[in-house]
Amino acid sequence: MAMTTHQLRAKQHCTTPLHFHVLMVNLPDTTEQVTSASDPEGLAFTATYINSRTGEQVREIEIHLQPDVRVYFIASQHPHWYFILQFSAFYSRFGCSCLAGKQFNQTRQECEHMRQIEKVVA
Ligand SMILES: [Zn+2]
Numbered sequence: 129m130a131m132t133t134h135q136l137r138a139k140q141h142c143t144t145p146l147h148f149h150v151l152m153v154n155l156p157d158t159t160e161q162v163t164s165a166s167d168p169e170g171l172a173f174t175a176t177y178i179n180s181r182t183g184e185q186v187r188e189i190e191i192h193l194q195p196d197v198r199v200y201f202i203a204s205q206h207p208h209w210y211f212i213l214q215f216s217a218f219y220s221r222f223g224c225s226c227l228a229g230k231q232f233n234q235t236r237q238e239c240e241h242m243r244q245i246e247k248v249v250a
Pocket of ligand 1: 211224225226227228229239240241242
């Protein structure tokens with residue numbers, strides 16, 4: 129069944145804002161461009177969904193990593209706010225929490241952070 133205009137509008141209304149939410153971590157004591165973290169017992173940290181258009185902090189979530197899983201943080205244009213990158217063994221590449229990184233599956237374009245982290249880790 130074809131969607132009516134009304135349904136289309138409703139759908140866009142509830143999906144578009146989320147599309148611009150990027151997950152970031154605030155590291156107040158870090159000035160490095162790239163840093164990483166891992167813990168033999170598993171790492172837990174707080175990340176924040178940011179509206180990339182307005183800079184508004186939308187909500188915080190708790191992230192729990194498996195033991196010895198390493199997560200990488202790359203500086204954004206905002207001091208002490210970092211994008212989150214993690215290597216996916218399944219995809220054999222890094223995933224990034226920035227807007228371009230989230231769109232990789234559609235665009236097949238690596239974001240600047242993926243290129244950056246591949247140089248650091250290689
Ligand atoms: Zn990125």
